Amino acid sequence: MLVYDPDIFTTTIQVLVCLAVIVIVAIAMSNKDNKKTLPPGPRRYPVLGNLSQLKGDEMFYVKLNEMRKTHGDVLYLQLGAVKMLVVFGHDKVKKVLQDQKDNFKYRPIWLVEIKTLDLTKGIVWSNGLQNDKIRTFALPAVFPGLGPVTLTQRVQIEAEMVVKALLTEKGDSSTLKKIFYNAICNINCGLIFGSRYEYADTEFQEFIGLMDQLLQRQGIKNPLNFFPVLQKLPDSKKTKESRCVISKVSEFIHTKIQTARETFNKENITSLVDLYLAQEGEENCVTEENICHIVRDFFVAGTENVAIGLVWLIGYMVTHTDVQEKCRQYILQQTTEDNKTISMEDIEKVPYIEATVQEVLRLANIAPLSVPHAVHEEVEFEEFLIPKDTMVLTHLQSVHVDPTCWEDPDTFNPDRFIKDDKLDKKEAYMPYSIGSRYCLAAKLAQMELLITLSTLLKHFKFTDGPQTLIYTQPGAFVEPKTFCVKWTPVESDK
Numbered sequence: 001m002l003v004y005d006p007d008i009f010t011t012t013i014q015v016l017v018c019l020a021v022i023v024i025v026a027i028a029m030s031n032k033d034n035k036k037t038l039p040p041g042p043r044r045y046p047v048l049g050n051l052s053q054l055k056g057d058e059m060f061y062v063k064l065n066e067m068r069k070t071h072g073d074v075l076y077l078q079l080g081a082v083k084m085l086v087v088f089g090h091d092k093v094k095k096v097l098q099d100q101k102d103n104f105k106y107r108p109i110w111l112v113e114i115k116t117l118d119l120t121k122g123i124v125w126s127n128g129l130q131n132d133k134i135r136t137f138a139l140p141a142v143f144p145g146l147g148p149v150t151l152t153q154r155v156q157i158e159a160e161m162v163v164k165a166l167l168t169e170k171g172d173s174s175t176l177k178k179i180f181y182n183a184i185c186n187i188n189c190g191l192i193f194g195s196r197y198e199y200a201d202t203e204f205q206e207f208i209g210l211m212d213q214l215l216q217r218q219g220i221k222n223p224l225n226f227f228p229v230l231q232k233l234p235d236s237k238k239t240k241e242s243r244c245v246i247s248k249v250s251e252f253i254h255t256k257i258q259t260a261r262e263t264f265n266k267e268n269i270t271s272l273v274d275l276y277l278a279q280e281g282e283e284n285c286v287t288e289e290n291i292c293h294i295v296r297d298f299f300v301a302g303t304e305n306v307a308i309g310l311v312w313l314i315g316y317m318v319t320h321t322d323v324q325e326k327c328r329q330y331i332l333q334q335t336t337e338d339n340k341t342i343s344m345e346d347i348e349k350v351p352y353i354e355a356t357v358q359e360v361l362r363l364a365n366i367a368p369l370s371v372p373h374a375v376h377e378e379v380e381f382e383e384f385l386i387p388k389d390t391m392v393l394t395h396l397q398s399v400h401v402d403p404t405c406w407e408d409p410d411t412f413n414p415d416r417f418i419k420d421d422k423l424d425k426k427e428a429y430m431p432y433s434i435g436s437r438y439c440l441a442a443k444l445a446q447m448e449l450l451i452t453l454s455t456l457l458k459h460f461k462f463t464d465g466p467q468t469l470i471y472t473q474p475g476a477f478v479e480p481k482t483f484c485v486k487w488t489p490v491e492s493d494k
C-alpha cells in the first residue's frame with residue numbers, strides 16, 4: 001500500500017532537482033564542446049587523411065586555393081599524421097599573425113628533418129626564448145650591419161659586379177639567376193664573415209654547391225612526417241646525405257671562425273662571426289654550434305629567394321617595357337654622373353622604383369605559404385578549436401590578391417603603391433610576413449632588390465622576353481619558368 005511519506009517525497013524532489021541540474025550542466029557542457037569544432041575541410045580517409053586529394057602536378061598553394069572555394073577561409077587538413085590549418089585572406093592571416101600571435105608564433109619542430117638534423121638551434125626553427133635570444137643577437141648583422149664597410153656598400157659592390165658579369169655573358173633568365181645567386185651569396189659572406197669572394201673562387205663555388213644541396217631537402221613533403229611509424233626504420237639515403245652536407249657546412253664555418261679568431265679585435269667588430277667571438281665565454285652566450293645553425297639559416301633563408309626575386313623583377317620588366325622605361329628614366333634623373341653608384345637616398349627620392357619592386361613581390365609570391373607556423377597547445381580560433389601540435393600555413397598569396405584590399409588584384413600596376421607622389425604603405429602587402437616571426441632580414445632583402453634592379457636598369461635594356469611569365473615551383477620557392485631575355489648596354493643605343 002502506498003503511504004504518503006513526506007521524507008521520501010522531499011528526498012525524491014531533491015534527487016530530481018539534482019538530476020535536472022546535472023542534465024542541464026551536461027547539456028551546457030556538451031554545447032560548449034560542440035560550439036568549438038575543427039575547421040571545415042575535405043573528407044578525411046583513414047590513415048591517409050587528405051593526402052590522396054593533394055596528388056597531382058599543381059603547386060601546393062594553388063591546390064589550396066581550390067579547396068578554399070569549397071571550405072572557406074579557415075581550412076583544416078590531415079596529411080597522414082600531420083594536422084594542418086591553412087588560413088586565407090587578409091582578415092584571417094592578420095588574426096593569426098598579429099591578433100593571436102602568441103598562440104601561433106611557434107614552428108612545427110616535430111617535423112622529421114627538424115628533429116633528425118637538429119635544426120632548432122638556429123633562427124628559423126627555434127621557438128620561444130631561444131628564438132628571441134638568437135633573433136636579438138643576429139639582427140645587427142642584417143640591419144643596420146657591422147663594421148666599416150656598410151651593408152649598403154656591400155650591396156652596391158655586388159650590384160656593380162653583376163653589371164660586370166653581364167657585360168661578358170649572354171643567355172636566358174637562368175644565366176641571370178646564376179649571377180644573381182653569386183652576388184647575394186657574396187653579400188651574405190660579407191655580413192657573416194666580413195669578406196667577399198671572386199665569383200670564380202674555388203672555395204666560393206664549393207660553398208655554393210653545398211648550399212644548393214641544402215636546398216634540395218624534402219621539407220614537409222618527407223613521407224616520414226605523414227607516417228611516423230616509418231621513422232623507426234634506419235635513416236634513408238636522403239637523410240644521410242643531408243646530415244653529411246650539414247656537417248660539411250659546419251666544418252666550413254668552424255674553419256672560418258678559427259681564422260677570424262686569430263685576428264679578432266674586440267674594438268673592431270666587422271661581421272656576425274666577430275659578434276659571436278665578442279660574447280664567447282659569457283654566461284648564456286650564443287655558442288659556436290648556434291652560429292653554425294644561424295649561418296646556415298641565413299644562406300638557406302636569404303640567398304635563392306632574393307636571386308629569384310631579382311629574376312622576377314627582370315621578368316616583369318620585359319613583360320612591361322613601359323614600366324621598365326619609366327623606372328630607368330627616374331634612375332637616370334637621380335644619377336646624372338655616369339659612374340655614380342646608386343644609393344638608397346637616390347632611390348627614396350623616386351617612389352616609383354620601390355612601388356615597382358613591391359608590385360612585383362605582391363604578384364610573384366616567392367614564398368606563397370610563408371614558413372610554417374604551429375600551435376603547441378590547443379587554441380581557440382574564431383568558432384574553431386585548433387588541436388595541439390597543428391601546423392599552421394598562412395596563405396600569403398591569397399592576401400596579395402584579396403579583393404577586399406586590392407582593386408583589380410590580378411593587374412600589374414606599380415601606381416597602386418603611390419599616393420600624393422609618395423610610397424603608400426598597404427597593410428595587406430606582406431611578402432616578408434608580419435608578426436613575431438617576420439623576416440629578420442626584410443630590410444636587407446628590400447635593399448638588395450632595389451639597388452640591384454636600379455643599377456641594372458641604369459646599365460642595360462632588357463628586351464626580347466615573353467608576353468607572360470609562367471609560374472613554377474621546382475624547389476622551396478615560386479619562380480618564373482626560364483624565359484628568353486636579351487640585355488644590351490644602355491650606352492650602345494645612344
Ligand code: HEM
Pocket residue numbers: 123124125131135142188297298299301302303305306309366367370371372373431432433434436437438439440441442444445
Ligand atoms: C625576397 C627575399 C625574402 C623573402 C620574400 C623572405 C620572406 C620570408 C618569410 C615569408 C619568412 C617567414 C616569416 C614567418 O614565419 O612569419 C621569412 C623568415 C626569415 N627570413 Fe626571410 N625573406 C627574404 C630574404 C631574407 C634574407 C636576405 C635573409 C637573411 C640573410 C632572410 C632571413 C630570414 C630568417 C632568419 C627568417 C626566420 C625568422 C624567424 O623564424 O624568426 N630572409 N622570410
